[in-house]
Amino acid sequence: MNLYTTELRRLAKRRFIRYLTLAGLLVLVAVAVGMFLTNQKIGPAQIAEAERAAERDYQQSIAMTEQHRQACERAKGAGNAAAENFPEDCAVIQPPPREAFQSDWHLPASFDFREEFPRTITTLTAVLALVAFVGGASFVGAEWSTGGMMNLLLWRPQRIRVLLTKLGALLSALFGVAVLTGALWTAAFWATGSLRGSTTGMTSGTWQSIGLTGLRGLTLILVAGVLGFGLASLGRHTALALGGVLGVMVVGQFGLGVVMAMAKVKFIESWLLPTYLLAWMDKKVTLQDWDACQVSYTGDCQPLTKDITWQNSSVLLAVALVVVLGGAIWSMRRRDIT
Structure with a gap:
């Protein structure tokens, strides 16, 4: 054999x-x-959903930034110790630009x-x-x-x-x-x-x-x-x-x-x-x-x-x-x- x-x-x-x-x-x-x-x-439906998610994140960022600026103005007006946690000019507190919120981040794995x-x-x-x-x-x-x-x-x-x-x-x-x-x-x-x-x-x-x-x-x-x-x-x-x-x-x-x-x-x-x-x-x-x-x-x-x-x-x-x-x-x- x-x-x-x-x-x-x-x-x-x-x-x-x-x-x-x-x-x-x-x-x-x-x-x-x-x-x-x-x-x-990934098709048109997934892309549209990702765009909506990016827009929601942007709107939430605007709302949070506005709350932070108002807190800064209140602290400055009251002159308490909390004012040290904010910048000198509260107007510099601005939300990121819309382009910073990319829809690609919300696309599913493909x-x-x-x-x-x-x-x-x-x-x-x-x-x-x-x-x-x-x-x-x-x-x-x-x-x-x-x-x-x-x-x-x-x-x-x-x-x-x-x-x-x-x-x-x-x-x-x-x-x-x-x-x-x-x-x-x-x-x-x-x-x-x-x-x-x-x-x-x-x-x-x-x-x-x-x-x-x-x-x-x-x-x-x-x-x-x-x-x-x-x-x-x-x-x-x-x-x-x-x-x-x-x-x-x-x-x-x-x-x-x-x-x-x-x-x-x-x-x-x-x-x-x-x-x-x-x-x-x-x-x-x-x-x-x-x-x-x-x-x-x-x-x-x-x-x-x-x-x-x-x-x-x-x-x-x-x-x-x-x-x-x-x-x-x-x-x-x-x-x-x-």
Whole structure:
């Protein structure tokens, strides 16, 4: 029997992985349904209602301003201590102009596919990457902890080939699930834009940008699966991968952030993993340091900035892949059976 086909079947039959994938998909369904229900298409009726709401706010502002001016005049006339709370000339108390009350503030939420859909790809990627990491760790970790790996090596005594075939089966499944889910995700939000918002402004360049964002998301999902698989293979148990990530997030991220904040290190976010993951998806993240400034030619004080780009993130991901997967292969090769 073909080893690759066997591993695919083994992966599909694992109940934990099936339930994990189902839970992730249910989360995505809840997000998509929530976005559909909380948005609506804006028409003449909604615009007219927003104009009326803005006018009501303006009239209320006029009434409140008039009350405030009358209170000022009474305090000035009485000459009591309350007069200190008002300006010298009560006539300067005037309501804001009508233009300050914008009707856009009162419009209901409406889903603009062109502007908002790219951000939803990050949500899709985060959920599927979590599923990929835990699923990848469980797939090989359970084999080691139950002795299934050693039984398999009696049938196929080539450790590296068995390990990489398992990884290939995992990546194939992740690729299929991610592509299918991405297509359904796009269709769901296109329907949301069509029925509860707007789909205008979609050009070939916009679709290309969305496609590249989706490709980066797919890459991150596959990398998460490889890292989970590699860490669990190194430790011969699923718990090592999950515990390692928990340690990195709690100690390496939270603890490191606290220490750096106490030391007043500039651009603390540049040392934290989520910044690089976000930069990978958004192509660039600009950090700002408000404790220092650069004086512009107008005399304004602008915060210092630092850009984290997707190229920086790609180096970090590549190093993590080489270290974890290389370590897992080296660990298997040390006791290779040929």
